[in-house]
Amino acid sequence: MTTALASEVSTPTGPQPSRQRRILRGAAWLGLRQERTPLLISGAVLVLLCGWMLVLGSRIQDVVESEHIQGCNLVYFPQQCENLTGAAIALNDRWSIAVAATGWLLAVLPVAFGAFFAAPMLAREFETGTYGLAWTQSVSRQRWLAARLGVPLLITLVGSSVLAVVSTWWTGVVEGRFAVPGYYHWFTWMSRAASGPSVVGFFLLSVALGATVGLLVRRVVASILVTAVATLALRFAVDQARYLFAPTREVFTPIAMAGPLPDDMKNAVLTQQLPTNTPFESEPVGHGLLTGDGLRIPLQSNWLNHLTDGTWQCPTPECLSHHDTIVQLYARYRPAGDEWIMHWTQTGLSLAATVMLLGLCAWRVRRIR
Amino acid sequence: MNHPAQQQDRPTGAAPALEAVGLGLQYRRRWALRDCDLRLPSGRVCALVGPNGAGKSTLMALAAGLLAPTEGSVTVFGNGPREAGSLRRMAYLRQDKPLYPRFTVAETLRAGRELNPGWDQAIAERIVRLGDLPLDAKVGTLTAGQRTRVAFALVLGKRPDLLMLDEPLADVDPVARQELTGILMAEAAEHGTTILISSHVLAELDGVCDHVTVLRNGRIRLSSDVEDLLDDHRLVVGAAAVDSDGAPPELAHHEIVELRRTGRQTTALLKPSGAIDPRWDTSRPNLEDILIAYLRTPDPQDRPAAGAGAQTAGRATELTTGREEVTAR
Numbered sequence: 001m002t003t004a005l006a007s008e009v010s011t012p013t014g015p016q017p018s019r020q021r022r023i024l025r026g027a028a029w030l031g032l033r034q035e036r037t038p039l040l041i042s043g044a045v046l047v048l049l050c051g052w053m054l055v056l057g058s059r060i061q062d063v064v065e066s067e068h069i070q071g072c073n074l075v076y077f078p079q080q081c082e083n084l085t086g087a088a089i090a091l092n093d094r095w096s097i098a099v100a101a102t103g104w105l106l107a108v109l110p111v112a113f114g115a116f117f118a119a120p121m122l123a124r125e126f127e128t129g130t131y132g133l134a135w136t137q138s139v140s141r142q143r144w145l146a147a148r149l150g151v152p153l154l155i156t157l158v159g160s161s162v163l164a165v166v167s168t169w170w171t172g173v174v175e176g177r178f179a180v181p182g183y184y185h186w187f188t189w190m191s192r193a194a195s196g197p198s199v200v201g202f203f204l205l206s207v208a209l210g211a212t213v214g215l216l217v218r219r220v221v222a223s224i225l226v227t228a229v230a231t232l233a234l235r236f237a238v239d240q241a242r243y244l245f246a247p248t249r250e251v252f253t254p255i256a257m258a259g260p261l262p263d264d265m266k267n268a269v270l271t272q273q274l275p276t277n278t279p280f281e282s283e284p285v286g287h288g289l290l291t292g293d294g295l296r297i298p299l300q301s302n303w304l305n306h307l308t309d310g311t312w313q314c315p316t317p318e319c320l321s322h323h324d325t326i327v328q329l330y331a332r333y334r335p336a337g338d339e340w341i342m343h344w345t346q347t348g349l350s351l352a353a354t355v356m357l358l359g360l361c362a363w364r365v366r367r368i369r
Numbered sequence: 370m371n372h373p374a375q376q377q378d379r380p381t382g383a384a385p386a387l388e389a390v391g392l393g394l395q396y397r398r399r400w401a402l403r404d405c406d407l408r409l410p411s412g413r414v415c416a417l418v419g420p421n422g423a424g425k426s427t428l429m430a431l432a433a434g435l436l437a438p439t440e441g442s443v444t445v446f447g448n449g450p451r452e453a454g455s456l457r458r459m460a461y462l463r464q465d466k467p468l469y470p471r472f473t474v475a476e477t478l479r480a481g482r483e484l485n486p487g488w489d490q491a492i493a494e495r496i497v498r499l500g501d502l503p504l505d506a507k508v509g510t511l512t513a514g515q516r517t518r519v520a521f522a523l524v525l526g527k528r529p530d531l532l533m534l535d536e537p538l539a540d541v542d543p544v545a546r547q548e549l550t551g552i553l554m555a556e557a558a559e560h561g562t563t564i565l566i567s568s569h570v571l572a573e574l575d576g577v578c579d580h581v582t583v584l585r586n587g588r589i590r591l592s593s594d595v596e597d598l599l600d601d602h603r604l605v606v607g608a609a610a611v612d613s614d615g616a617p618p619e620l621a622h623h624e625i626v627e628l629r630r631t632g633r634q635t636t637a638l639l640k641p642s643g644a645i646d647p648r649w650d651t652s653r654p655n656l657e658d659i660l661i662a663y664l665r666t667p668d669p670q671d672r673p674a675a676g677a678g679a680q681t682a683g684r685a686t687e688l689t690t691g692r693e694e695v696t697a698r
Binding site for chain 2: 025026027029030033034037128129130132133134135136137138139140141369
């Protein structure tokens with residue numbers, strides 16, 4: 001009441017409806033107002049998606065707890081789960097399509113946000129000529145750009161942080177429980193794209209890339225297409241560099257390999273997983289056999305024929321020719337703890353690219369004539 | 370860089386509102402503007418006249434800092450147009466009048482207020498109200514004439530010292546045109562605003578501007594005070610000359626701007642030097658007569674560049690050259 005009264009007193013010339021609420025001032029107000037509708041739509045998508053993940057995740061969690069299958073999933077079959085696999089499979093049958101769809105949505109979302117929200121931001125200014133309106137006000141081009149990109153980036157930071165929290169929890173709930181290949185482990189692609197701080201990095205990168213493309217291409221439709229392709233390319237590059245600071249480790253296990261099998265032994269074999277002795281939930285990078293004089297013989301599969309005398313049957317001719325000198329099984333891996341190094345590397349690379357793209361925008365906007 | 374206004378630190382009050390020195394802009398191969406020297410003192414209302422593609426919009430966009438010159442320089446009150454101080458002091462209404470289509474009228478005015486420290490909401494609202502524009506209407510739903518009014522409100526609300534208007538009134542009705550021109554002139558008179566206005570409608574410039582600049586093919590063809598222009602020129606009508614190739618001998622000692630023959634009658638626009646032969650019917654031309662004459666005839670400086678093979682230059686033009694050579698001797 002008092003504020004309304006005060007504004008009436010201070011403006012006796014007449015009602016000025018726009019003067020009542022001033023959250024943002026100057027160019028920042030313009031930056032927010034221009035992206036108001038797309039930001040509201042994005043906010044609605046965020047709320048719906050988070051709500052969906054919370055509902056579906058809680059229901060899955062409930063089933064897991066009531067059926068006591070916390071330790072049992074489709075990837076690992078511990079001994080104690082033998083009589084509970086029915087419940088785990090029923091859970092998969094019930095929700096796997098919904099989980100796969102959600103995973104794809106989470107993976108595509110930053111790319112779509114960059115293409116449909118960020119790319120048109122500046123491209124439309126050039127397509128409709130309104131950049132000329134903004135650039136002839138009392139605000140320098142740099143300040144205009146700072147407001148034009150700063151406001152959406154700040155809102156993206158907040159929104160994607162909320163999404164990151166929810167989707168990290170969600171990924172933890174569904175990981176390994178469903179026959180959705182990207183969601184088996186922390187290192188499979190759906191899991192690593194949709195959890196941790198990486199989510200925030202990917203969204204900020206998409207916005208910066210979309211804005212840069214819009215500024216360079218200056219056409220809305222072309223910018224959308226170029227942004228989508230460029231975002232995918234850049235995301236692929238970041239993904240390739242995700243283990244920059246997570247070198248592989250190696251573990252050695254004594255092993256004895258059998259020579260050429262006598263005919264009567266051929267039936268006495270049992271296919272078993274090699275005892276690589278890597279920690280639980282670590283990412284296997286490669287394994288093979290090591291001879292006494294240091295020769296490495298890589299193996300493709302970690303399932304081999306285990307003979308009754310405790311030796312293993314050689315799967316390759318090379319192994320066979322060195323079988324008497326093979327002493328150890330080596331296995332390279334990344335432990336589960338590297339997940340966070342991976343996420344912070346992805347985030348750091350995304351943010352570095354974001355900063356470089358924003359610098360490019362700032363440089364470019366000065367030079368547009 | 371050797372610009373006088375930049376060399377000495379003149380007080381901004383003394384610097385011309387707009388000064389171009391050897392200004393040129395090249396688009397790929399074509400020069401949109403070339404060798405443009407223009408000095409617009411503060412407080413003038415200057416008309417910028419020229420055919421389509423003459424470089425009017427280019428000159429304004431360069432002065433507004435939207436384009437960067439290929440050669441030469443342009444300053445606004447002594448400073449580069451992209452400096453924050455210059456941006457604050459000038460307003461530019463582009464020919465296509467870009468506005469944010471999804472903003473309401475009120476939001477458009479608010480954008481003006483948010484982006485300009487010297488914003489005058491009263492004048493902006495007055496312009497909008499006079500057009501009966503609802504403040505909550507989306508700009509995208511307005512007619513071209515209504516959008517022009519909003520764009521006008523935006524540039525006048527900025528309270529600029531230099532106002533550049535590129536074909537501002539092309540799509541408003543005659544009543545609104547008169548009304549907006551009236552507001553513009555009142556603002557200019559009250560605040561000493563320098564106005565540079567380009568227009569095709571030559572008649573509407575009469576009585577509005579006190580200075581006129583004619584652009585042709587990217588070069589300045591004429592730049593003069595309107596009073597001087599009206600005083601210096603005479604329109605003469607008489608019988609066709611005997612010599613069909615030359616100018617009428619009795620007009621030979623005057624500078625002929627343009628010469629036209631219709632049947633037996635010859636009409637000429639002159640810059641008289643001395644008395645005009647009384648057999649010719651002499652009258653004082655209006656601004657439109659003078660501007661059309663200059664627009665129709667190419668700049669004498671352009672002619673050697675145009676080449677002898679260029680047949681587009683009319684015969685009357687060639688005659689003018691001959692006369693000028695005579696005058697020069």
